[in-house]
Amino acid sequence: MLEFILERGNYWAIIALMMIGLYIAFAATNLIKRLIGLGLFQTSIILFYTSLARIDGGTAPILFGNDYKKDKGHGDDYAAGADHAGDAADAAYGAAKAYGEASIENVYSNPLPHVLMLTAIVVGVATLAVGLAIIVRIREAYGTVEADEIRAMDLEVAIAEAAADTERGKAGTV
């Protein structure tokens, strides 16, 4: 049982980070803290993807050693034999496919989740930037970044509006 738990340490860490982030995002009244929580939440997702990609004993997915030499060899052969560039590209693609099945010697981590997370990081940065910009505007318009104070102010405005509305309603029916 203990082994079962410890083996999945990375997932426990991810779940803990995710829940902490989610809790901050909902529970904090300070809008900036909420964004920090959101950032934590998104970062835990990045951890999740990258830990999915890890393979025991795997290294960074860049060809080296014999794999690299083979790759060079293949490329040269095809480039020499091929008549034009399009064929060479096709052949290189075919060679890359062949690698996937058999002839790779070293163990590499799966590069795809890492690439996906590059995109996710960009999305996260864009969200954070927009969020901070909105908070700057909130601070200009309300003079505070505390969500409950903002809500209280909005409530006052809404009550005043409703009162004015009923006044006008009475005036209209007369």
Next chain:
Amino acid sequence: MIEFISSLVPEDLAAHAPALLIAIPMLMAPIAAFMPSGRIAWILSILATGFSLVMAIVLLSQVQSIEGGAVISYAMGGWQPDAGIEFRIDALNSMVLLLVSAIGFLAAIFSWPTVQAEIRDAKTAMFYAAYLVCFTGLTGVASTGDAFNLFVFLEISSIATYVLVALGATRDRRALPAASNYLLMGTIGASFFVVGVGFLYAATGTLNMAELAVRLQGVQDSKAVFAGYAFILVGLGIKAAMFPLHQWLPNAYAYSPSFVTMFLAATATKVAIYALVRFLFTVFGLEFSFEGSTLIWILMPMGIAAMIACSFQAVFQTDVRRTLAYSSVAQVGYMLLGISIGTAAGVSAGLFHLVNHALIKGALFMALAGVVLTYKGTSLQDMRGLGRSSPWTMTAFAIGAVSLIGIPLTAGFQSKFALVNALFEHDWWWAVAVVMFSSLLAVVYMGRILEAVFFRAPTNPNKRHKEAPLIILIPLWILALANIWVGVQGGFVAGLAEDAAASLFIGGAP
């Protein structure tokens, strides 16, 4: 009509329609941002969305060229689907694309007077750039065949939407907290979705949706797939304003610039529902979705709760925009109810209502934009007597309202009728009663507004005859007449929805 337009488009252009549909608005966005005057940016955005509309029509005719609906697979950048990103257009995609681009085109045309009135001059060019980015994201979600790419497009559209909503602050500062709330909820929703996609990738090793559907058949008992399913359902549920997850919507709709409200109400939640349908039926497959019983025990009660609770909330709002916003959540409930039946007739009714609701809410919010432009306020008191002072705007509003209630000869009636038929076929007669009850509530909340508009004296006697400008009236009446056209002769849209549902049941579940 469709054949005629698509025959005008050159062959080479038509072959790359799936890519161009998205690429042109995306490339236009930075160009529009650097335009010295907002007017040029406006014209650019009309051109870009108009081009997308033509491309959507071309795609529709390509899909319809084969009996039962062709599936267009477009390898983005020449990378074949296994390695690259695939754009996959079938009957469902082409329907959603046509809807989004048509609404986007009409919205772009009508936007100029309201944007001029509500956005500072220095910002209008940027505003249109954000609009084009949002449009790009929505069309991207509706055409991609790659699960992670769908997340990216979803976030592209959402981030642009947060900006657009926040720009309502020049009219009312409450737009800012609304936008910040929407940002929080929307980002959490998208992140949930991406966690779900991660689980699916871990279980299958692919991100292509068609491939996912095939490989998931083999790992149906895996806990990872169940976790992924739950995350994706909740994530897309937030984006689609599924009942308990809709808290971001009313404020975002009430305080954003009126053009943005109109565009979002007619497209954003619809695209999220499309994504939900795509995952439930194509990726996970009907059997999996039903074995977990989620469609019946989660989606259906949520839909019914939305129909009743949010209709009640709509009745008690004093601001017309908030009334319509709550009614939007209620209408999402109808669509979810239709989808949760899980038969071809039910899904087709849900999708039919999706299109009709876009037409209805598009017309209603467009008319309200005209009201905001000419009379500033949108509270129930402000609406009094407008029927006399701006008859053309308000007649179109009334057509939309009647269609929302679902009175015969309007679009709303056709799709509710289809929904009721599907419910009867499935022996859910009690759900029919709920639909009827919710429609009665719609009579109450729309009736209040119509009464104020047509049968009350104006609160401000100085209000003279003051119509919305022609550039608003023309798109508004196109949408209003579309409501009547679909209501009288609903064959075209109903056919699209039926084809879309059929493609889900034949192509998706082997």
